[in-house]
Amino acid sequence: MSSIPAQTASAITVPVPLGDRAYDILVGRGLIEAAGARIAALGARAAALVTDEHVGPLYAQALSRSLAANGLRTAVITLPPGEATKSYAGLERVCDAVLEAKIERGDLVVALGGGVIGDLAGFAAAVVRRGVRFVQVPTTLLSQVDSSVGGKTGINSRHGKNLVGAFHQPSLVLADTSLLDTLPAREMRAGYAEVAKYGLIDDARFFAWCEGNWTGIFDGGPERDEAVAQSCRAKAAVVVRDEHETGDRALLNLGHTFGHALERITRYDSTRLVHGEGVAIGLTLAFRFSAALGLCPLSDAERVEAHLKSVGLPTRLSHVPGGCGTVDELLDAMTQDKKVKGGSLTFILARGIGQSFIAPGVEAEKVRAFLTSEIDAT
Amino acid sequence: MSSIPAQTASAITVPVPLGDRAYDILVGRGLIEAAGARIAALGARAAALVTDEHVGPLYAQALSRSLAANGLRTAVITLPPGEATKSYAGLERVCDAVLEAKIERGDLVVALGGGVIGDLAGFAAAVVRRGVRFVQVPTTLLSQVDSSVGGKTGINSRHGKNLVGAFHQPSLVLADTSLLDTLPAREMRAGYAEVAKYGLIDDARFFAWCEGNWTGIFDGGPERDEAVAQSCRAKAAVVVRDEHETGDRALLNLGHTFGHALERITRYDSTRLVHGEGVAIGLTLAFRFSAALGLCPLSDAERVEAHLKSVGLPTRLSHVPGGCGTVDELLDAMTQDKKVKGGSLTFILARGIGQSFIAPGVEAEKVRAFLTSEIDAT
Ligand SMILES: NC(=O)c1ccc[n+]([C@@H]2O[C@H](COP(=O)([O-])OP(=O)(O)OC[C@H]3O[C@@H](n4cnc5c(N)ncnc54)[C@H](O)[C@@H]3O)[C@@H](O)[C@H]2O)c1
Ligand SMILES: NC(=O)c1ccc[n+]([C@@H]2O[C@H](COP(=O)([O-])OP(=O)(O)OC[C@H]3O[C@@H](n4cnc5c(N)ncnc54)[C@H](O)[C@@H]3O)[C@@H](O)[C@H]2O)c1
Numbered sequence: 001m002s003s004i005p006a007q008t009a010s011a012i013t014v015p016v017p018l019g020d021r022a023y024d025i026l027v028g029r030g031l032i033e034a035a036g037a038r039i040a041a042l043g044a045r046a047a048a049l050v051t052d053e054h055v056g057p058l059y060a061q062a063l064s065r066s067l068a069a070n071g072l073r074t075a076v077i078t079l080p081p082g083e084a085t086k087s088y089a090g091l092e093r094v095c096d097a098v099l100e101a102k103i104e105r106g107d108l109v110v111a112l113g114g115g116v117i118g119d120l121a122g123f124a125a126a127v128v129r130r131g132v133r134f135v136q137v138p139t140t141l142l143s144q145v146d147s148s149v150g151g152k153t154g155i156n157s158r159h160g161k162n163l164v165g166a167f168h169q170p171s172l173v174l175a176d177t178s179l180l181d182t183l184p185a186r187e188m189r190a191g192y193a194e195v196a197k198y199g200l201i202d203d204a205r206f207f208a209w210c211e212g213n214w215t216g217i218f219d220g221g222p223e224r225d226e227a228v229a230q231s232c233r234a235k236a237a238v239v240v241r242d243e244h245e246t247g248d249r250a251l252l253n254l255g256h257t258f259g260h261a262l263e264r265i266t267r268y269d270s271t272r273l274v275h276g277e278g279v280a281i282g283l284t285l286a287f288r289f290s291a292a293l294g295l296c297p298l299s300d301a302e303r304v305e306a307h308l309k310s311v312g313l314p315t316r317l318s319h320v321p322g323g324c325g326t327v328d329e330l331l332d333a334m335t336q337d338k339k340v341k342g343g344s345l346t347f348i349l350a351r352g353i354g355q356s357f358i359a360p361g362v363e364a365e366k367v368r369a370f371l372t373s374e375i376d377a378t
Numbered sequence: 379m380s381s382i383p384a385q386t387a388s389a390i391t392v393p394v395p396l397g398d399r400a401y402d403i404l405v406g407r408g409l410i411e412a413a414g415a416r417i418a419a420l421g422a423r424a425a426a427l428v429t430d431e432h433v434g435p436l437y438a439q440a441l442s443r444s445l446a447a448n449g450l451r452t453a454v455i456t457l458p459p460g461e462a463t464k465s466y467a468g469l470e471r472v473c474d475a476v477l478e479a480k481i482e483r484g485d486l487v488v489a490l491g492g493g494v495i496g497d498l499a500g501f502a503a504a505v506v507r508r509g510v511r512f513v514q515v516p517t518t519l520l521s522q523v524d525s526s527v528g529g530k531t532g533i534n535s536r537h538g539k540n541l542v543g544a545f546h547q548p549s550l551v552l553a554d555t556s557l558l559d560t561l562p563a564r565e566m567r568a569g570y571a572e573v574a575k576y577g578l579i580d581d582a583r584f585f586a587w588c589e590g591n592w593t594g595i596f597d598g599g600p601e602r603d604e605a606v607a608q609s610c611r612a613k614a615a616v617v618v619r620d621e622h623e624t625g626d627r628a629l630l631n632l633g634h635t636f637g638h639a640l641e642r643i644t645r646y647d648s649t650r651l652v653h654g655e656g657v658a659i660g661l662t663l664a665f666r667f668s669a670a671l672g673l674c675p676l677s678d679a680e681r682v683e684a685h686l687k688s689v690g691l692p693t694r695l696s697h698v699p700g701g702c703g704t705v706d707e708l709l710d711a712m713t714q715d716k717k718v719k720g721g722s723l724t725f726i727l728a729r730g731i732g733q734s735f736i737a738p739g740v741e742a743e744k745v746r747a748f749l750t751s752e753i754d755a756t
Pocket of ligand 2: 497518524529530557559
């Protein structure tokens, strides 16, 4: 086994201290080149590399070569890109291909791709032979700062997104920030909404830093590594407090109740709205709603919106291409969400930037009034 | 919530002390009548009852009535009987039906059926909403003494049986032994092979008790409850020592290396061989092989065979309807098994009745010689 080349010594390590499921997230440019050594150090003999048709041609060869050079027998499994791949059929395809590749209990599944590949390959790893280890090599900003951290894996059902899955922590996450150089700008912006979210949840300083440094994140400067690492730290801290999402972890849903409703209304049609765009509108609305309820200064809501706008993200209901539906449709889409109990909804609201909290008893009528005024305002 | 009726006070309780996943197995006649109260006591609001087309018409109504009478909203999901149901398609069907029934995180999946339904519904419970609780109401002898204990759930892949699944412990197991009154005799005998196996593994006294009391087990006397409870105790003890099958739990595979090979050779065609019949032949062969290796008295092997024969189980390769294949085919089928490493095989062998052990380094050549003599002898 070769040792880990020196050029990767500059990676930032974010530990995720989950007891016997603890693992490290490494963040840095060029990590993929030395990935084989780091992955081989986990002690497996074989790896099934799962990727999609956009990412595979760009990076699968470099990664599988690096794995092979470090003694790991490697099979590459390439799936169609897009949310539709996160399906029962996708699960069957990945599981059977992983078994075909003779992956045993001690071996690895390696996810090379965005959240779609990470969620699907992670779920397959959770269930093939009742659980093999897996490694995340996230290739989108969203997956580097969000989906590859926390162990949630899964697929979609006709009843909704991510309704079938498992908690399965990776053994290692390699966030090579240079891979984002090829990411379409729209996907980059979408992922950025989640970066900003961490500041808005409980870290006003980080949000302010984002306001001042976002161009470096987009341009691939050292700010990008810093932003990814800080986001991972923020998410890891929440996950460690609440691994199986029975409490606190809900804070991560800031902006997501509105965002998910918009995704539903646009039928998950990514030509209209991608997840992060829904989140950007949702973040703005969560702050505007908090302001409307008298919880938060309107100026904070305006600051949130101004920043997301400067990045090029949509922030209002009127920004949804093809329209956001009626108030009733929005409410309906929202009450299909998990976070609903009885006649009232659970929202993540804020007292200001970096001061979000879980608000379990928000009356549906107040939401209706708010949405009505938002739609009227457009 | 009504209290638990007095008539079920006679149930035998077998605790499975797995820390925060601990649960009880209750064994007794007529448990299904009071099942609603016991299941409602777990604190759910709704249950999805999963069953098959043989078992459903016999027992689903009684169970769902009992659940409804105890305030649990209940949906019944009925699947075709047979091993083919333990498939990706079966998983999709159950998961979607469970979601359709609006089962939330605190609710329950209840498996009412044999090992096929238990494995499939348990796996669905493990992955719907990343895990809901489940209750086993096993209706075959095999499922009461084996598959419903230990938390292994799963489906088959085209690469082999049970290759996709999860460890997911039930919250409660209700083994109503009166349900076995309608079980086809052949299924009853097949399950009995697993009962005898527990004696053969490490409990010579229990095996002797079986020799003297097996007719009571088949006739539904109090011996049946005793045998089911004792089998559950035996399996639970192994599972508690090795929940995720990294060591000791392999002892439970006594008779299964040969048995699985025969199942493969007969292409899982249950008209030719059912699992328990393969196990019965496998148990006899494991003891005969142990004797041939000079590890165990031949008289013990003969005693094993005599008992399984008296119950009406097959015990020799020549008993496989349609033939057991050639030595090469058998060896081939065996080396596809998980328990193979390098040129040697892992067997569970015995020094005598109740004295089995894991033998990791059995040379393939010794197995070949033994199989050759067995086939020649027929
Ligand atoms: N598990 C979690 O905790 C969690 C959290 C948030 C989101 N998610 C899930 O993540 C998914 C969305 O993830 P996503 O936004 O990464 O989408 P994605 O995986 O679909 O990737 C977006 C697009 O970018 C392409 N792409 C990826 N990396 C690239 C690169 N380096 N260069 C060029 N193109 C590249 C992909 O092929 C795809 O077309 C959703 O399914 C969502 O449910 C999961
Ligand atoms: N999870 C585990 O640890 C474990 C252990 C051993 C076996 N298994 C699995 O168990 C499965 C076999 O289980 P099985 O032998 O119970 O088979 P099964 O579930 O197919 O049941 C056998 C037959 O009996 C019928 N039946 C069930 N209960 C009945 C009743 N009370 N009255 C009349 N008919 C009834 C069924 O409809 C079926 O036709 C296999 O898939 C095997 O892989 C799992």
